Amino acid sequence: MDAYIAGAAGFARPILERLRNVVHEACPQVEEAIKWSMPSFQYGGRILCSMAAFKRHASFGFWQHAQVTEGKARDGMGSLGKLVSLEDLPPGKELVALVRKAMALIDASAASTAAVRAKASPRPAPTTPADLQDALSGNPEAKATFDGFSPSARREYIEWIVGAKRTDTRARRLAQAVAWMAEGKARHWKYQPR
Numbered sequence: 001m002d003a004y005i006a007g008a009a010g011f012a013r014p015i016l017e018r019l020r021n022v023v024h025e026a027c028p029q030v031e032e033a034i035k036w037s038m039p040s041f042q043y044g045g046r047i048l049c050s051m052a053a054f055k056r057h058a059s060f061g062f063w064q065h066a067q068v069t070e071g072k073a074r075d076g077m078g079s080l081g082k083l084v085s086l087e088d089l090p091p092g093k094e095l096v097a098l099v100r101k102a103m104a105l106i107d108a109s110a111a112s113t114a115a116v117r118a119k120a121s122p123r124p125a126p127t128t129p130a131d132l133q134d135a136l137s138g139n140p141e142a143k144a145t146f147d148g149f150s151p152s153a154r155r156e157y158i159e160w161i162v163g164a165k166r167t168d169t170r171a172r173r174l175a176q177a178v179a180w181m182a183e184g185k186a187r188h189w190k191y192q193p194r
Contacts, residue, residue, distance in 0.1 A: 001032045001039045008053035015058045015083050019051050022092060026099035044106050049079075049099065057082040068102045126155040129162055131170075135178045142181035149186070156187035 005016045016039070023030055023041050031042045040050040047063040059078035062068040069079050079098075083089065090098075128136075136143040146154060157177050164170035180189065 001034065004034065004039050004053075008058070009055065011084060012053035012058040014086055015089065016051055016053060018086060018089060019060050019095075022095045023049065023099055025092075026096040027103055043103055044110055046106050046109075048102050048106065052078075057084050059083060062098070062102045064102060064105050067105050068098055123151075123155075125151045126158045128154070128158060131174060132158065132161060132177070135174055136181075139178050139182050141184075142178045145181040145184050153186050157181070160187060 001020070005013055005020070008016055020032075020039070027041070027043055027048065029043065030048060033040050033042055035047065035050065038050055038052040041048045049060065049062045051060045052058065057077070060080045060083065061078035065079050080089065089095065136146055146157070149157075161170060161173045161177060164173050177187070180187070186192065
């Protein structure tokens with residue numbers, strides 16, 4: 001980020017430095033990164049805001065612009081409009097409050113995502129169709145492999161077999177699955193590192 005700011009036009013450097021300082025003041029745990037060739041600030045693993053310098057102006061925007069600024073936009077350029085001097089920036093306290101509001105939105109989003117994940121129940125173990133059970137009972141090696149698979153590995157074979165639309169396609173997939181499992185292979189064995 002230092003190199004980006006140093007390479008910006010003379011008018012933009014103090015603007016970018018002030019913005020950077022305010023973001024760090026409001027959010028000491030912020031992490032800096034270059035995303036899409038411009039400086040970005042990340043909080044909680046998500047993009048909080050970013051800034052950019054152009055030939056005649058600079059810009060600064062919040063990732064969740066509409067919620068942070070309540071839909072307000074200036075000149076259609078970022079969350080603060082076109083910035084050509086330090087006077088174009090809102091007062092420090094106002095900008096700190098906006099950054100903290102953006103942080104609160106990220107925190108709320110993370111909390112709701114965690115709540116949804118906590119409520120989500122794991123997928124039930126797949127039910128083995130009768131034709132696959134019969135084919136496996138006739139091949140002890142394939143049955144041992146299938147029984148040793150995790151539920152997700154079993155599901156991959158089962159969904160592949162039952163997903164066939166035609167009877168002859170299902171029969172071919174069933175025969176192929178048993179042959180691969182007899183060799184100890186998972187459904188997508190071709191794509192696994194060797």
